[in-house]
Amino acid sequence: MTTMAGKLDEKITPIYQEVLQRNPGESEFHQAVHEVLESLGRVIVKYPEFADHKIIQRICEPERQVIFRVPWQDDRGEVHINRAFRVEFNSALGPYKGGMRFHPSVYLGVIKFLGFEQIFKNALTGLPIGGGKGGSDFDPKGRSDDEIMRFCQSLMTELYRHLGEYTDVPAGDIGVGQREIGYLFGQYKRITNRYESGVLTGKGLDWGGSLVRREATGYGTVFFAQEMLRARGESLEGRKCVVSGSGNVAIYAAEQLIQLGAKVIACSDSNGVIVHEAGIDLDLLKQIKEVERRRIRDYADRCTDARYIDRGNIWDIPCDVAIPAATENELSGSDAKKLVENGCIAVAEGANMPTTPEGVHVFQDAGVAYGPGKAANAGGVATSALEMQQNASRDSWTFEYTEKRLQQIMQDIHHTCHETAEEFGVPGNYVLGANIAAFLKVGRAMVAMGLV
Ligand code: NDP
Ligand code: 2IT
Numbered sequence: 001m002t003t004m005a006g007k008l009d010e011k012i013t014p015i016y017q018e019v020l021q022r023n024p025g026e027s028e029f030h031q032a033v034h035e036v037l038e039s040l041g042r043v044i045v046k047y048p049e050f051a052d053h054k055i056i057q058r059i060c061e062p063e064r065q066v067i068f069r070v071p072w073q074d075d076r077g078e079v080h081i082n083r084a085f086r087v088e089f090n091s092a093l094g095p096y097k098g099g100m101r102f103h104p105s106v107y108l109g110v111i112k113f114l115g116f117e118q119i120f121k122n123a124l125t126g127l128p129i130g131g132g133k134g135g136s137d138f139d140p141k142g143r144s145d146d147e148i149m150r151f152c153q154s155l156m157t158e159l160y161r162h163l164g165e166y167t168d169v170p171a172g173d174i175g176v177g178q179r180e181i182g183y184l185f186g187q188y189k190r191i192t193n194r195y196e197s198g199v200l201t202g203k204g205l206d207w208g209g210s211l212v213r214r215e216a217t218g219y220g221t222v223f224f225a226q227e228m229l230r231a232r233g234e235s236l237e238g239r240k241c242v243v244s245g246s247g248n249v250a251i252y253a254a255e256q257l258i259q260l261g262a263k264v265i266a267c268s269d270s271n272g273v274i275v276h277e278a279g280i281d282l283d284l285l286k287q288i289k290e291v292e293r294r295r296i297r298d299y300a301d302r303c304t305d306a307r308y309i310d311r312g313n314i315w316d317i318p319c320d321v322a323i324p325a326a327t328e329n330e331l332s333g334s335d336a337k338k339l340v341e342n343g344c345i346a347v348a349e350g351a352n353m354p355t356t357p358e359g360v361h362v363f364q365d366a367g368v369a370y371g372p373g374k375a376a377n378a379g380g381v382a383t384s385a386l387e388m389q390q391n392a393s394r395d396s397w398t399f400e401y402t403e404k405r406l407q408q409i410m411q412d413i414h415h416t417c418h419e420t421a422e423e424f425g426v427p428g429n430y431v432l433g434a435n436i437a438a439f440l441k442v443g444r445a446m447v448a449m450g451l452v
Contacts, residue, residue: 006357008034009041012056019060026109028328032116032353033060035360039435042424047440053451055443062115063096064088067108068158070136072151075144084155086134088168089115092445095166096132097122097381099173099202102180104139111135113328114173117352118381120438121374124413127385132168134159140175152183159184160191165198165391171384172202174327177248178214182207197391201384210387212402213380218252218350219403220379220410221323221371225348226260227414228369228430234345237261242319244268245326246289246296249350249377253323255282266317268326269296273312278305318342325350333358340366349373360431367428375417375434382409 008016019033044051070082085108088096098118111133119131138151162168172181181202189195203209226236239262243250246267254264264280266273274296281303288298300308315335322344324331336359346369353373363370383406390396421433
């Protein structure tokens with residue numbers, strides 16, 4: 001449990017109190033709402049019409065929430081029951097869009113925090129996508145392919161009725177990658193008798209997927225870090241970097257860091273940390289995580305100059321640039337202090353809300369270039385929207401073209417956040433810049449569409 005570090009405007013405090021009272025026990029959702037509401041005091045002074053239309057209250061209430069049972073059988077025939085969610089948060093800018101997370105920690109509060117963040121992130125991409133998120137408390141660790149398939153089929157047997165390329169378009173997140181999207185798509189296609197490519201993103205390249213979608217979140221996060229450094233006359237070249245996690249986002253953040261001349265010296269999973277001062281061997285990391293689906297510990301067994309720290313804290317490793325890419329609240333106030341003491345100059349969030357509110361304030365007070373997840377990791381969902389564009393036109397783009405589009409989108413997001421922060425009198429504050437720019441875009445669309 002974390003405390004909320006900043007202050008709310010007196011007109012906004014009662015709105016937040018109501019969110020707490022209407023959504024008891026959902027601490028991650030409270031945290032995400034508080035962070036956005038902290039930024040909005042200046043907005044309602046400048047644009048009182050948003051208060052008249054109760055835009056903040058409306059944005060904090062999901063348009064629709066679906067909770068359902070997912071029964072499935074394991075390989076021994078034993079029956080299991082999981083719970084799944086889809087929170088369709090806001091469709092002012094486009095169909096609900098956001099990933100599905102399979103992890104035992106999933107409950108309504110986690111999906112609501114992620115869905116809420118997604119509204120603002122998706123607005124920042126400049127593409128026509130609303131905000132949503134889903135997931136299940138299913139734990140995929142150690143499950144066979146057949147078990148994963150049966151689980152995905154059972155989940156989609158309920159979820160399909162809520163989806164559609166113009167309605168709600170899921171993708172991956174923790175525990176959901178191309179394999180799971182394949183099983184979900186197959187079942188959707190079978191039930192609906194429609195080859196509706198644009199109903200899911202993160203698909204395989206042979207069946208409607210987009211080049212660069214796999215790499216997009218990690219690459220985009222690094223492009224954002226590059227822009228933050230460029231704005232200060234610095235670069236990533238020769239920088240020592242630490243990337244937490246070792247999943248989809250972490251691996252491709254590491255890959256892009258290396259491509260831009262930085263050195264990645266550490267990564268992690270929920271059991272421990274790998275430190276490899278010579279620089280992480282990406283092929284080995286991909287072999288262990290993507291091909292063999294094993295634990296990060298194996299890296300040190302196969303690479304003798306790397307060290308494994310069981311239960312270690314990755315933020316103790318001195319670095320210039322930190323990329324949290326595992327999960328929410330993985331980087332505390334004391335971790336942030338340690339990073340600052342060790343000379344860290346930039347933090348770009350690949351994960352959603354990985355830094356606690358105390359940690360964010362430590363970075364901001366120390367003048368660290370800090371890019372919040374909803375801006376820095378928006379490259380994943382942006383490329384999902386590019387996948388939808390390709391599906392709608394029955395076309396597929398080259399890697400080079402798609403990567404250029406991604407890079408341009410990340411530069412535009414950085415520019416938007418940077419300029420908005422200046423305009424509202426808080427230069428360099430990407431949190432305020434991101435929250436205000438995104439809120440204005442969604443809020444204007446909601447006002448224009450009337451009371452719906
Ligand atoms: P993956 O499942 O591919 O990888 C997740 C990584 O984070 C693993 O190394 C995992 O370790 C670690 N991790 C997950 N949960 C925890 C936990 N509770 N404690 C410690 N470590 C944990 O997921 P992604 O890479 O897709 O997602 C990582 C983050 O990026 C999430 O916050 C996600 O919401 C965010 N994100 C993802 C996008 C995408 O396109 N995939 C887009 C934007 C944001 P272990 O194997 O030990 O569990
Ligand atoms: O958090 C996120 O932005 C994602 N998991 C990706 C969502 C998407 O629809 O591609």
